[in-house]
Amino acid sequence: MKGLAVTLKTMTRRSHTQQYPDVAPELPPRSRGVIALLTENCTVCMLCARECPDWCIYIDSHKEEVAVAGAARPRQRNVLDKFDIDFSLCMYCGICIEVCPFDALYWSPEFEYAEYDIKDLLHDRDHLGQWMATVPPPPAHDPHGEPAKEETTAARKAAAPTSSAARPTVVRPEPGPAAPRAAGPAASGVEPADPGPGPADDGGAPR
Numbered sequence: 632m633k634g635l636a637v638t639l640k641t642m643t644r645r646s647h648t649q650q651y652p653d654v655a656p657e658l659p660p661r662s663r664g665v666i667a668l669l670t671e672n673c674t675v676c677m678l679c680a681r682e683c684p685d686w687c688i689y690i691d692s693h694k695e696e697v698a699v700a701g702a703a704r705p706r707q708r709n710v711l712d713k714f715d716i717d718f719s720l721c722m723y724c725g726i727c728i729e730v731c732p733f734d735a736l737y738w739s740p741e742f743e744y745a746e747y748d749i750k751d752l753l754h755d756r757d758h759l760g761q762w763m764a765t766v767p768p769p770p771a772h773d774p775h776g777e778p779a780k781e782e783t784t785a786a787r788k789a790a791a792p793t794s795s796a797a798r799p800t801v802v803r804p805e806p807g808p809a810a811p812r813a814a815g816p817a818a819s820g821v822e823p824a825d826p827g828p829g830p831a832d833d834g835g836a837p838r
C-alpha cells in the first residue's frame with residue numbers, strides 16, 4: 632500500500648521536464664556557453680593564451696610601424712593575424728576572460744554549436760567575433776553596492792586641485808654665504824683614526 636501511495640502521489644505531481652529543443656531553455660544571464668572575441672580590443676598581449684590551462688588558444692600576429700606626429704621614431708604595434716580557440720579542448724574555466732586586460736573576451740550563453748566533426752570545434756577569429764552579437768549587456772550596478780574602484784579613482788582625480796594656485800607652496804631656503812666648516816680633529820683634540828696600510832705599504836707589488 633505504501634508503494635502504491637508513492638506512485639499515486641508522483642502521478643499527480645506536475646512534470647518539470649524541459650521540452651528542449653522544442654522550447655528553448657531559460658538560462659541564467661551569466662551562463663558559460665561559448666567565448667566571444669571583440670577583435671578591436673585585442674592587443675595580442677598573449678596573456679589569455681599563456682594562462683589557458685588547456686593550451687587551446689592559438690594566436691599569431693605581426694608587428695607594423697605606425698608614424699606618430701611629433702615622435703622621433705615610428706612606433707611599433709602588434710597586428711592580430713590569427714586567434715583560434717579549440718572548443719574540443721576548452722574546459723570553460725573562464726580564466727582567459729578574467730585575465731584579458733583589454734576586455735576582448737566575453738561569455739556568450741549560446742551553446743548550440745555541436746558539430747559532427749570534432750575539427751569544426753576550432754573557432755577562428757571571425758567565428759569568435761560572430762558570437763559577440765549574442766553577448767548579453769552587463770548587469771546594472773547594485774545601487775546599494777560599493778562603487779567600482781575605477782569610479783572612485785576617477786572621482787578623486789577630478790576633485791584634485793590642478794591649478795598652480797591651489798598647490799601648496801614649497802618654501803626653499805635662500806642661498807647665503809657658505810657655512811663655516813666644522814673644526815678639524817686637531818682642533819677638537821681627537822686623534823684621527825689610523826687609515827691602515829695604504830698602497831705604498833704593500834711594497835708596491837704589482838696587482
Ligand code: SF4
Binds near residue numbers: 688725
Ligand atoms: S575557458 Fe579556460 S580552457 Fe577554455 S579557452 Fe579559456 S582559459 Fe582555456
Ligand code: SF4
Binds near residue numbers: 672674
Ligand atoms: S588577453 Fe585579451 S588582449 Fe591579450 S591576447 Fe588575449 S584576448 Fe587579446
